[in-house]
Amino acid sequence: xxxxxxxxxNIWFGSxxxxxxxxxxxxxxxxxxxxxxxSSGKTTFLRALNRLNDLNTNxxxxxxxxxxxEDICAVDIEVLRRKIGMVFALPLPLPxxxxxxxxxxxxxxxxxxxxxxxxxxxDALRQAYLWEEVKDRLNESAFKLSGGQxxxxxxxxxxxxxxxxxxxxxxCSGLDPIxxxxxxxxxxxxxxxxxxxxxxxxxxxxxxxxxRTAFFLTGELIEIDKTDKIFTAPxxxxxxxxxxGKFG
Amino acid sequence: MRKFKEFIVEKLILICGIASxxxxxxxFLFLLKEGLxxxxxxxxxxxxxxxxxxPISEPPQLGILPLILGSLLVTLGAAIISIPIxxxxxxYIAEVAPTQTKEILKAGIELLAAIPSVVLGFIGMVTLVPxxxxxxxxxxxxxxxxxxxxxxxxxxxxxxxxxxxxLYSVPKxxxxxxxxxxxxxxxxxHRVMLPxxxxxxxxxxxxxxxxGIGETMAVMMxxxxxxxIPHSILxxxxxxxxxxxxxxxxxVVGSEHYFALxxxxxxxFVISFAVNVTADLFLxxxx
Numbered sequence: 001x002x003x004x005x006x007x008x009x010n011i012w013f014g015s016x017x018x019x020x021x022x023x024x025x026x027x028x029x030x031x032x033x034x035x036x037x038x039s040s041g042k043t044t045f046l047r048a049l050n051r052l053n054d055l056n057t058n059x060x061x062x063x064x065x066x067x068x069x070e071d072i073c074a075v076d077i078e079v080l081r082r083k084i085g086m087v088f089a090l091p092l093p094l095p096x097x098x099x100x101x102x103x104x105x106x107x108x109x110x111x112x113x114x115x116x117x118x119x120x121x122x123d124a125l126r127q128a129y130l131w132e133e134v135k136d137r138l139n140e141s142a143f144k145l146s147g148g149q150x151x152x153x154x155x156x157x158x159x160x161x162x163x164x165x166x167x168x169x170x171x172c173s174g175l176d177p178i179x180x181x182x183x184x185x186x187x188x189x190x191x192x193x194x195x196x197x198x199x200x201x202x203x204x205x206x207x208x209x210x211x212r213t214a215f216f217l218t219g220e221l222i223e224i225d226k227t228d229k230i231f232t233a234p235x236x237x238x239x240x241x242x243x244x245g246k247f248g
Numbered sequence: 249m250r251k252f253k254e255f256i257v258e259k260l261i262l263i264c265g266i267a268s269x270x271x272x273x274x275x276f277l278f279l280l281k282e283g284l285x286x287x288x289x290x291x292x293x294x295x296x297x298x299x300x301x302x303p304i305s306e307p308p309q310l311g312i313l314p315l316i317l318g319s320l321l322v323t324l325g326a327a328i329i330s331i332p333i334x335x336x337x338x339x340y341i342a343e344v345a346p347t348q349t350k351e352i353l354k355a356g357i358e359l360l361a362a363i364p365s366v367v368l369g370f371i372g373m374v375t376l377v378p379x380x381x382x383x384x385x386x387x388x389x390x391x392x393x394x395x396x397x398x399x400x401x402x403x404x405x406x407x408x409x410x411x412x413x414x415l416y417s418v419p420k421x422x423x424x425x426x427x428x429x430x431x432x433x434x435x436x437x438h439r440v441m442l443p444x445x446x447x448x449x450x451x452x453x454x455x456x457x458x459x460g461i462g463e464t465m466a467v468m469m470x471x472x473x474x475x476x477i478p479h480s481i482l483x484x485x486x487x488x489x490x491x492x493x494x495x496x497x498x499x500v501v502g503s504e505h506y507f508a509l510x511x512x513x514x515x516x517f518v519i520s521f522a523v524n525v526t527a528d529l530f531l532x533x534x535x
Binding site for chain 1: 347421422423424425427428429430431432435439440
């Protein structure tokens with residue numbers, strides 16, 4: 001099933017043309033990875049999906065972005081962002097306990113029932129592959145967790161809001177290989193329930209987890225295809241060059 | 249030659265640096281020397297908690313409790329008025345206002361800070377005082393409330409500009425994180441931005457309040473200057489600062505009255521010092 005449909009997407013920041021004429025679809029329950037060198041527009045693309053770019057004052061967008069056939073600009077922005085969770089490059093735990101961190105979004109959206117909240121926190125932590133590690137330390141400060149645990153905590157916090165789509169913006173750029181592997185395991189498990197868009201600088205990560213891969217270069221979508229194909233037989237010379245590490 | 253120049257410049261800067269501390273110490277020593285003399289005639293306890301300030305009666309009664317209460321009442325009133333408005337204004341400027349409005353507001357705040365306090369006092373005297381008198385049906389509008397309102401105007405620029413700085417320096421990622429969880433703008437402000445900037449905002453409040461305690465001219469002109477223990481915010485009061493300003497010219501040098509005024513100076517010094525140190529603690533906690 002098609003989750004996102006993107007038609008003729010163009011994005012400008014002031015006079016900078018950041019995304020040029022992008023057309024693509026994102027399927028539900030797939031991991032789509034977005035790769036490309038720095039300033040290729042991949043993060044801008046990701047942030048267009050939950051309208052986080054709207055925070056920039058000189059931001060301009062044309063074209064259509066549809067979530068399940070509904071224009072995302074027509075939906076209430078808070079509702080949209082609850083449906084589309086986002087995990088950032090650096091883990092950003094709040095100065096609260098582990099439990100309160102995960103419960104934060106749910107509480108903000110009005111969940112008061114203690115039992116339900118506890119259940120939601122546990123579910124989210126289990127899905128983020130963190131429950132076993134933190135179930136006895138739910139009342140400790142989130143800052144005491146390791147970097148990898150903090151990142152999974154942020155994933156759990158996003159999950160606790162009940163999204164349908166998860167956006168990952170270079171989620172492992174600050175993590176060691178073992179923590180990275182755990183986050184990747186979590187993602188593979190999560191795609192059973194969620195649609196995942198993963199922006200990554202790490203080409204190997206895309207190869208490991210993604211079903212499909214999109215390659216961006218200077219704001220253009222050069223190629224999008226099954227990950228296997230992109231990595232074994234790319235159609236475009238530039239994709240091949242980037243994957244082989246000739247530039248980027 | 250070049251080394252010599254370096255040497256001279258270095259020493260000059262050193263002297264400048266030491267000078268400021270040196271003068272503060274000198275002022276403090278002078279204050280102590282003149283002020284402590286009053287405790288030969290009156291005990292510290294009686295001085296701070298005495299209910300009567302009759303410095304020129306015979307023997308003089310030197311209790312500054314009414315003055316301390318006057319200062320505290322006026323400052324407290326000013327804080328109650330200026331903190332919500334000031335912090336609200338800072339939030340609006342930092343988080344809500346479009347760029348153009350923001351610039352205009354900031355310029356306005358700076359202008360407010362530039363008004364000399366005597367001018368504010370004088371405007372308060374001709375506009376605010378009659379208003380307070382009529383609204384509350386008082387025999388006089390020269391009350392602690394009038395002083396509080398005017399002081400609030402003076403504390404506001406400090407509170408707004410420092411609180412806005414504090415909000416501005418909250419990492420952008422916090423805000424984005426909150427928005428990405430589906431928070432509304434208001435939820436983001438009061439659940440993420442304000443807690444994250446809280447130490448800076450507290451510092452802003454303390455510095456604003458500190459400004460209020462030290463302010464002299466405006467409060468002297470509109471609080472009524474009655475050195476009695478105030479029973480309500482609608483009664484005339486006299487502050488510590490106004491007492492010194494009003495009576496120093498008349499006090500006989502070397503008299504108990506004269507020493508008592510210096511001792512009031514010490515009390516003020518201690519209060520402002522405490523407020524500033526607290527503000528500093530909050531500011532450093534932030535960094």
